[in-house]
Amino acid sequence: MARLTGKTAIVTGAAQGIGAVYAKALAQEGAKVCLSDILDTAPAVDAIREAGGDVIGMETDVTDMDACEAMVAETVSAFGAADIMVTNAALFAALKRRSFLEIDGDEWDKVMSINTRGVFNCVKAAAPEMKKKGYGKIINISSSTIYSGVPLMLHYVASKGAVDAMTKALARELGGDGITVNTIAPGFTMSDQIEAQRDNLEFYVNLSLNSRAVKREQMPDDLLGALIFLASPESDFVTGQAIVVDGGMIMH
Numbered sequence: 001m002a003r004l005t006g007k008t009a010i011v012t013g014a015a016q017g018i019g020a021v022y023a024k025a026l027a028q029e030g031a032k033v034c035l036s037d038i039l040d041t042a043p044a045v046d047a048i049r050e051a052g053g054d055v056i057g058m059e060t061d062v063t064d065m066d067a068c069e070a071m072v073a074e075t076v077s078a079f080g081a082a083d084i085m086v087t088n089a090a091l092f093a094a095l096k097r098r099s100f101l102e103i104d105g106d107e108w109d110k111v112m113s114i115n116t117r118g119v120f121n122c123v124k125a126a127a128p129e130m131k132k133k134g135y136g137k138i139i140n141i142s143s144s145t146i147y148s149g150v151p152l153m154l155h156y157v158a159s160k161g162a163v164d165a166m167t168k169a170l171a172r173e174l175g176g177d178g179i180t181v182n183t184i185a186p187g188f189t190m191s192d193q194i195e196a197q198r199d200n201l202e203f204y205v206n207l208s209l210n211s212r213a214v215k216r217e218q219m220p221d222d223l224l225g226a227l228i229f230l231a232s233p234e235s236d237f238v239t240g241q242a243i244v245v246d247g248g249m250i251m252h
């Protein structure tokens with residue numbers, strides 16, 4: 001039987017890239033899924049629906065608290081619950097890789113606002129619904145860059161380090177309500193937009209390939225084992241943890 005039958009999930013940043021792959025996998029495991037993004041989610045929603053998934057899509061900017069609350073309310077209204085929250089939305093593929101000396105304050109604030117405050121907003125919006133049921137799964141998405149100290153994206157690394165720290169503190173605040181909070185830290189993954197920029201990102205492609213234990217490129221599907229485990233009751237006694245999925249580049 002599918003492992004998430006009867007559960008409802010929200011995936012932010014799910015119009016394309018890894019988020020769309022997460023949403024499809026959650027639906028395949030039987031969850032009803034809300035896909036949200038600042039981009040149009042209709043193509044991703046249609047593809048999952050055609051494959052038999054029970055999904056809705058909506059436009060949500062995770063920096064807007066009211067929009068995050070509306071996303072949760074619409075999900076509850078459509079499906080009756082918001083059991084699983086995957087905080088995947090981030091400014092990542094679109095970021096220009098550059099020295100920290102060339103990152104200005106506005107760009108720093110924008111990255112922190114989406115990647116860190118966006119997670120805060122989504123968790124804050126979903127937690128009350130989870131508390132009502134005495135059960136919930138929050139899966140934050142950080143990055144292996146926080147352990148390896150990858151250069152030329154200091155704001156991004158800082159924003160994801162904050163997500164990792166928030167995961168631990170949130171796990172303690174929400175554990176008494178039956179809510180687990182964990183992080184997936186992906187390695188450099190050939191998502192849609194990264195694949196499209198492969199030629200410009202050769203430095204990162206090679207760095208990852210050369211430093212991994214498993215000698216191949218990482219694909220979005222490589223993240224699904226950890227995702228479904230953290231979304232399912234199998235992980236009910238696992239909280240405040242970061243699972244690094246990167247082919248063994250980081251070992252911690």
Ligand SMILES: NC(=O)c1ccc[n+]([C@@H]2O[C@H](COP(=O)([O-])OP(=O)(O)OC[C@H]3O[C@@H](n4cnc5c(N)ncnc54)[C@H](O)[C@@H]3O)[C@@H](O)[C@H]2O)c1
Nearest residue numbers: 013017018038061062088089090092093143186188189191
């Ligand atoms: N691809 C990788 O190598 C890699 C590695 C480590 C971590 N990650 C993380 O995994 C996640 C997905 O990665 P990806 O490669 O698919 O990234 P991506 O940049 O292609 O996708 C991010 C998605 O978030 C959406 N988004 C951006 N700002 C938003 C906002 N304000 N509100 C709502 N949605 C917004 C975008 O429209 C996009 O669909 C991100 O959190 C990323 O940081 C990716």
